[in-house]
Amino acid sequence: MSAPPTVPKDAPEAYRTFFDTYPDVARAYQDLGKSLRAAGPLSEREVGLVKLAIAIGARMEGAAHSHTRRGLAAGIDKKALEQVAILAASTVGFPNMMAAFRWVRDVIEDH
Template sequence: MPKHYMSIKEKFPEYSDALSNLGEAVRNSGPLDEKTTQLIQLAASAAIRSEGGVHSHARRAFQNGASEEEVYQTVLLLTSTIGFPNIAAAISWINDIVAERD
Protein backbone atom coordinates (compact mmCIF):
# COMPACT_ATOMS: atom_id res chain seq x y z
CA MET A 1 0.00 0.00 0.00
CA PRO A 2 1.19 3.55 -0.69
CA LYS A 3 3.02 5.24 2.17
CA HIS A 4 0.57 8.16 2.28
CA TYR A 5 -2.42 5.81 2.50
CA MET A 6 -0.79 3.89 5.34
CA SER A 7 -0.05 7.10 7.26
CA ILE A 8 -3.72 8.14 7.03
CA LYS A 9 -4.78 4.65 8.11
CA GLU A 10 -2.47 4.80 11.14
CA LYS A 11 -3.38 8.36 12.11
CA PHE A 12 -7.15 7.88 11.71
CA PRO A 13 -7.90 4.20 12.41
CA GLU A 14 -11.65 4.60 13.01
CA TYR A 15 -12.04 6.57 9.80
CA SER A 16 -10.03 3.99 7.90
CA ASP A 17 -12.13 1.13 9.28
CA ALA A 18 -15.35 2.94 8.31
CA LEU A 19 -14.03 3.51 4.80
CA SER A 20 -13.04 -0.15 4.44
CA ASN A 21 -16.43 -1.28 5.72
CA LEU A 22 -18.23 1.05 3.30
CA GLY A 23 -16.19 -0.22 0.36
CA GLU A 24 -16.87 -3.83 1.27
CA ALA A 25 -20.60 -3.20 1.80
CA VAL A 26 -20.92 -1.50 -1.59
CA ARG A 27 -18.99 -4.27 -3.38
CA ASN A 28 -21.21 -6.90 -1.76
CA SER A 29 -24.48 -5.08 -2.43
CA GLY A 30 -25.00 -6.31 -5.98
CA PRO A 31 -24.23 -8.90 -8.61
CA LEU A 32 -21.04 -7.44 -10.13
CA ASP A 33 -17.96 -9.60 -9.76
CA GLU A 34 -14.71 -8.21 -8.36
CA LYS A 35 -13.01 -7.87 -11.76
CA THR A 36 -15.89 -5.79 -13.13
CA THR A 37 -16.00 -3.71 -9.96
CA GLN A 38 -12.30 -2.90 -10.27
CA LEU A 39 -12.65 -1.98 -13.95
CA ILE A 40 -15.49 0.43 -13.10
CA GLN A 41 -13.43 1.99 -10.34
CA LEU A 42 -10.48 2.20 -12.74
CA ALA A 43 -12.63 4.15 -15.18
CA ALA A 44 -13.80 6.51 -12.44
CA SER A 45 -10.20 7.05 -11.30
CA ALA A 46 -9.14 7.89 -14.85
CA ALA A 47 -12.05 10.31 -15.17
CA ILE A 48 -10.93 12.29 -12.12
CA ARG A 49 -7.23 12.04 -13.07
CA SER A 50 -6.32 10.13 -9.93
CA GLU A 51 -2.93 8.56 -10.56
CA GLY A 52 -3.06 6.64 -7.30
CA GLY A 53 -6.57 5.42 -8.05
CA VAL A 54 -5.61 4.27 -11.54
CA HIS A 55 -2.58 2.45 -10.13
CA SER A 56 -4.63 0.82 -7.38
CA HIS A 57 -7.60 -0.28 -9.47
CA ALA A 58 -5.50 -1.43 -12.43
CA ARG A 59 -3.43 -3.54 -10.04
CA ARG A 60 -6.57 -4.97 -8.42
CA ALA A 61 -8.23 -5.59 -11.79
CA PHE A 62 -5.20 -7.65 -12.86
CA GLN A 63 -5.25 -9.51 -9.54
CA ASN A 64 -8.89 -10.39 -10.20
CA GLY A 65 -8.30 -11.80 -13.66
CA ALA A 66 -8.54 -8.81 -16.01
CA SER A 67 -6.36 -8.99 -19.09
CA GLU A 68 -4.23 -6.09 -20.27
CA GLU A 69 -6.66 -5.66 -23.17
CA GLU A 70 -9.61 -5.33 -20.76
CA VAL A 71 -7.79 -2.81 -18.58
CA TYR A 72 -6.72 -0.64 -21.51
CA GLN A 73 -10.15 -0.85 -23.19
CA THR A 74 -11.81 0.26 -19.94
CA VAL A 75 -9.90 3.53 -20.20
CA LEU A 76 -10.04 3.91 -23.99
CA LEU A 77 -13.85 3.72 -23.83
CA LEU A 78 -13.81 7.04 -22.00
CA THR A 79 -12.12 8.98 -24.79
CA SER A 80 -15.21 10.82 -26.03
CA THR A 81 -16.26 11.51 -22.44
CA ILE A 82 -13.06 12.73 -20.77
CA GLY A 83 -10.82 13.54 -23.75
CA PHE A 84 -7.56 12.24 -25.13
CA PRO A 85 -5.19 14.08 -22.72
CA ASN A 86 -6.86 12.38 -19.75
CA ILE A 87 -6.74 9.03 -21.54
CA ALA A 88 -3.04 9.48 -22.32
CA ALA A 89 -2.34 10.19 -18.65
CA ALA A 90 -4.33 7.15 -17.50
CA ILE A 91 -2.58 4.90 -20.01
CA SER A 92 0.80 6.05 -18.73
CA TRP A 93 -0.29 5.16 -15.18
CA ILE A 94 -1.55 1.74 -16.32
CA ASN A 95 1.80 1.25 -18.08
CA ASP A 96 3.46 1.71 -14.66
CA ILE A 97 1.51 -1.27 -13.32
CA VAL A 98 2.10 -3.38 -16.42
CA ALA A 99 5.85 -2.69 -16.06
CA GLU A 100 5.69 -3.85 -12.42
CA ARG A 101 4.10 -7.10 -13.54
CA ASP A 102 6.77 -7.86 -16.16
Template sequence: MEEQQLPSAAGTVAERHPQIWKAYAELGKTCAEAGPLDATTTRLVKLALAIGVGSEGAVHSHTRRALEESVPPEALKHVALLSILTIGFSQAVAALTWIEDITDPA
Protein backbone atom coordinates (compact mmCIF):
# COMPACT_ATOMS: atom_id res chain seq x y z
CA MET A 1 0.00 0.00 0.00
CA GLU A 2 1.38 3.38 -0.93
CA GLU A 3 1.83 5.99 1.78
CA GLN A 4 -0.65 8.46 0.24
CA GLN A 5 -3.36 5.78 0.48
CA LEU A 6 -2.81 5.27 4.21
CA PRO A 7 -5.10 6.71 6.85
CA SER A 8 -3.66 9.96 8.18
CA ALA A 9 -2.11 8.57 11.38
CA ALA A 10 -0.51 5.59 9.63
CA GLY A 11 0.61 7.83 6.78
CA THR A 12 2.30 10.16 9.26
CA VAL A 13 4.19 7.27 10.87
CA ALA A 14 5.19 5.95 7.44
CA GLU A 15 6.42 9.39 6.41
CA ARG A 16 8.35 10.01 9.61
CA HIS A 17 9.77 6.49 9.90
CA PRO A 18 10.13 5.03 6.40
CA GLN A 19 12.38 2.15 7.49
CA ILE A 20 9.80 1.02 10.04
CA TRP A 21 7.02 1.25 7.46
CA LYS A 22 9.11 -0.67 4.90
CA ALA A 23 9.84 -3.45 7.42
CA TYR A 24 6.17 -3.57 8.48
CA ALA A 25 4.99 -3.80 4.86
CA GLU A 26 7.55 -6.51 4.12
CA LEU A 27 6.43 -8.49 7.19
CA GLY A 28 2.83 -8.31 5.95
CA LYS A 29 3.88 -9.59 2.53
CA THR A 30 5.94 -12.40 4.06
CA CYS A 31 3.07 -13.47 6.33
CA ALA A 32 0.64 -13.51 3.39
CA GLU A 33 3.01 -15.70 1.38
CA ALA A 34 3.79 -18.08 4.27
CA GLY A 35 0.83 -20.40 3.77
CA PRO A 36 -1.53 -21.94 1.25
CA LEU A 37 -4.37 -19.37 1.39
CA ASP A 38 -5.21 -17.63 -1.85
CA ALA A 39 -5.37 -13.83 -2.05
CA THR A 40 -9.15 -13.59 -1.65
CA THR A 41 -9.23 -15.88 1.36
CA THR A 42 -6.33 -13.97 2.91
CA ARG A 43 -8.17 -10.68 2.43
CA LEU A 44 -11.37 -12.07 3.99
CA VAL A 45 -9.41 -13.41 6.98
CA LYS A 46 -7.77 -10.01 7.46
CA LEU A 47 -11.19 -8.37 7.31
CA ALA A 48 -12.51 -10.84 9.88
CA LEU A 49 -9.60 -10.10 12.20
CA ALA A 50 -10.21 -6.37 11.86
CA ILE A 51 -13.86 -6.94 12.72
CA GLY A 52 -12.89 -9.12 15.69
CA VAL A 53 -10.68 -6.46 17.23
CA GLY A 54 -13.28 -3.78 16.56
CA SER A 55 -11.07 -1.56 14.41
CA GLU A 56 -13.23 0.63 12.19
CA GLY A 57 -10.18 1.98 10.36
CA ALA A 58 -8.85 -1.50 9.60
CA VAL A 59 -12.29 -2.68 8.47
CA HIS A 60 -12.48 0.32 6.12
CA SER A 61 -8.96 -0.38 4.83
CA HIS A 62 -9.50 -4.10 4.24
CA THR A 63 -12.87 -3.40 2.61
CA ARG A 64 -11.32 -0.89 0.20
CA ARG A 65 -8.47 -3.24 -0.61
CA ALA A 66 -10.85 -6.18 -1.10
CA LEU A 67 -12.94 -4.20 -3.57
CA GLU A 68 -9.75 -3.22 -5.44
CA GLU A 69 -8.96 -6.96 -5.59
CA SER A 70 -12.45 -7.68 -7.06
CA VAL A 71 -13.85 -9.33 -3.95
CA PRO A 72 -17.65 -8.99 -4.21
CA PRO A 73 -19.24 -6.61 -1.67
CA GLU A 74 -21.67 -9.35 -0.60
CA ALA A 75 -18.72 -11.56 0.45
CA LEU A 76 -17.43 -8.75 2.66
CA LYS A 77 -20.84 -8.25 4.24
CA HIS A 78 -21.10 -12.00 4.80
CA VAL A 79 -17.92 -11.87 6.91
CA ALA A 80 -19.64 -9.38 9.23
CA LEU A 81 -22.72 -11.59 9.48
CA LEU A 82 -20.56 -14.61 10.29
CA SER A 83 -19.15 -12.72 13.25
CA ILE A 84 -22.54 -12.40 15.01
CA LEU A 85 -22.17 -15.52 17.16
CA THR A 86 -18.52 -14.84 17.97
CA ILE A 87 -18.47 -11.13 18.81
CA GLY A 88 -22.16 -10.43 19.38
CA PHE A 89 -24.98 -8.97 17.36
CA SER A 90 -24.31 -5.28 18.07
CA GLN A 91 -20.58 -5.49 17.28
CA ALA A 92 -21.29 -7.44 14.08
CA VAL A 93 -23.88 -4.88 13.00
CA ALA A 94 -21.37 -2.10 13.70
CA ALA A 95 -18.84 -3.93 11.51
CA LEU A 96 -21.45 -4.31 8.78
CA THR A 97 -22.03 -0.55 8.83
CA TRP A 98 -18.27 0.04 8.57
CA ILE A 99 -18.14 -2.22 5.50
CA GLU A 100 -21.15 -0.44 4.03
CA ASP A 101 -19.44 2.92 4.58
CA ILE A 102 -17.19 1.79 1.74
CA THR A 103 -19.42 -0.52 -0.34
CA ASP A 104 -22.59 1.61 -0.21
CA PRO A 105 -21.56 5.22 0.39
CA ALA A 106 -24.47 7.63 0.82
Protein backbone atom coordinates (compact mmCIF):
# COMPACT_ATOMS: atom_id res chain seq x y z
CA MET A 1 0.00 0.00 0.00
CA SER A 2 1.41 3.40 -0.91
CA ALA A 3 1.75 6.29 1.48
CA PRO A 4 -1.29 8.49 2.04
CA PRO A 5 -1.44 11.69 0.00
CA THR A 6 0.03 14.80 1.56
CA VAL A 7 -2.55 17.35 2.64
CA PRO A 8 -1.20 20.86 3.33
CA LYS A 9 -1.89 21.96 6.91
CA ASP A 10 -3.64 25.12 5.68
CA ALA A 11 -5.82 23.30 3.13
CA PRO A 12 -9.54 24.10 3.17
CA GLU A 13 -11.81 21.61 4.95
CA ALA A 14 -13.41 20.38 1.70
CA TYR A 15 -9.95 19.57 0.34
CA ARG A 16 -9.04 17.65 3.51
CA THR A 17 -12.32 15.72 3.45
CA PHE A 18 -11.82 14.76 -0.20
CA PHE A 19 -8.27 13.55 0.48
CA ASP A 20 -9.43 11.55 3.52
CA THR A 21 -12.37 10.01 1.65
CA TYR A 22 -10.63 9.29 -1.67
CA PRO A 23 -6.92 8.85 -0.90
CA ASP A 24 -6.17 6.89 -4.10
CA VAL A 25 -7.70 9.59 -6.29
CA ALA A 26 -5.93 12.29 -4.28
CA ARG A 27 -2.59 10.51 -4.63
CA ALA A 28 -3.09 10.15 -8.40
CA TYR A 29 -3.94 13.86 -8.63
CA GLN A 30 -0.77 14.77 -6.73
CA ASP A 31 1.30 12.45 -8.93
CA LEU A 32 -0.15 14.11 -12.04
CA GLY A 33 0.89 17.52 -10.70
CA LYS A 34 4.44 16.29 -10.08
CA SER A 35 4.65 14.88 -13.62
CA LEU A 36 3.35 18.10 -15.16
CA ARG A 37 5.90 20.22 -13.24
CA ALA A 38 8.71 17.89 -14.32
CA ALA A 39 7.66 17.94 -18.00
CA GLY A 40 9.58 21.09 -18.91
CA PRO A 41 12.32 23.54 -18.00
CA LEU A 42 10.34 25.95 -15.80
CA SER A 43 11.67 26.49 -12.29
CA GLU A 44 9.42 25.86 -9.29
CA ARG A 45 9.11 29.65 -8.88
CA GLU A 46 8.05 30.06 -12.51
CA VAL A 47 5.59 27.19 -12.22
CA GLY A 48 4.09 28.80 -9.12
CA LEU A 49 3.59 32.13 -10.86
CA VAL A 50 2.11 30.47 -13.96
CA LYS A 51 -0.30 28.39 -11.87
CA LEU A 52 -1.47 31.54 -10.06
CA ALA A 53 -1.93 33.31 -13.39
CA ILE A 54 -4.00 30.41 -14.76
CA ALA A 55 -6.21 30.44 -11.65
CA ILE A 56 -6.73 34.20 -12.00
CA GLY A 57 -7.48 33.97 -15.73
CA ALA A 58 -10.02 31.22 -15.07
CA ARG A 59 -11.51 33.33 -12.24
CA MET A 60 -11.11 30.51 -9.75
CA GLU A 61 -10.93 32.17 -6.33
CA GLY A 62 -10.13 29.00 -4.39
CA ALA A 63 -7.33 28.07 -6.77
CA ALA A 64 -5.94 31.62 -6.62
CA HIS A 65 -5.92 31.41 -2.82
CA SER A 66 -4.22 28.01 -2.99
CA HIS A 67 -1.53 29.10 -5.44
CA THR A 68 -0.90 32.28 -3.48
CA ARG A 69 -0.42 30.20 -0.30
CA ARG A 70 1.89 27.83 -2.17
CA GLY A 71 3.83 30.75 -3.62
CA LEU A 72 4.39 32.28 -0.20
CA ALA A 73 5.45 28.90 1.20
CA ALA A 74 7.94 28.57 -1.67
CA GLY A 75 9.41 31.98 -0.86
CA ILE A 76 7.93 33.92 -3.77
CA ASP A 77 7.89 37.63 -2.96
CA LYS A 78 4.50 39.10 -2.06
CA LYS A 79 4.95 41.85 -4.64
CA ALA A 80 5.56 39.25 -7.37
CA LEU A 81 2.31 37.49 -6.46
CA GLU A 82 0.46 40.82 -6.52
CA GLN A 83 2.00 41.64 -9.89
CA VAL A 84 0.58 38.44 -11.35
CA ALA A 85 -2.87 39.68 -10.31
CA ILE A 86 -2.46 43.19 -11.70
CA LEU A 87 -1.06 41.90 -15.00
CA ALA A 88 -4.48 40.33 -15.56
CA ALA A 89 -6.11 43.76 -16.08
CA SER A 90 -5.43 43.96 -19.81
CA THR A 91 -6.66 40.40 -20.38
CA VAL A 92 -9.63 39.89 -18.05
CA GLY A 93 -10.58 43.53 -17.43
CA PHE A 94 -10.19 45.87 -14.50
CA PRO A 95 -13.07 44.56 -12.34
CA ASN A 96 -11.85 40.95 -12.66
CA MET A 97 -8.29 42.06 -11.96
CA MET A 98 -9.47 43.84 -8.81
CA ALA A 99 -11.20 40.65 -7.66
CA ALA A 100 -8.01 38.66 -8.29
CA PHE A 101 -5.93 41.28 -6.49
CA ARG A 102 -8.26 40.93 -3.49
CA TRP A 103 -7.88 37.12 -3.57
CA VAL A 104 -4.10 37.40 -3.49
CA ARG A 105 -4.22 40.07 -0.77
CA ASP A 106 -6.61 37.92 1.32
CA VAL A 107 -3.92 35.27 1.60
CA ILE A 108 -1.02 37.69 2.02
CA GLU A 109 -2.82 39.49 4.85
CA ASP A 110 -3.55 36.17 6.61
CA HIS A 111 0.01 34.93 6.15
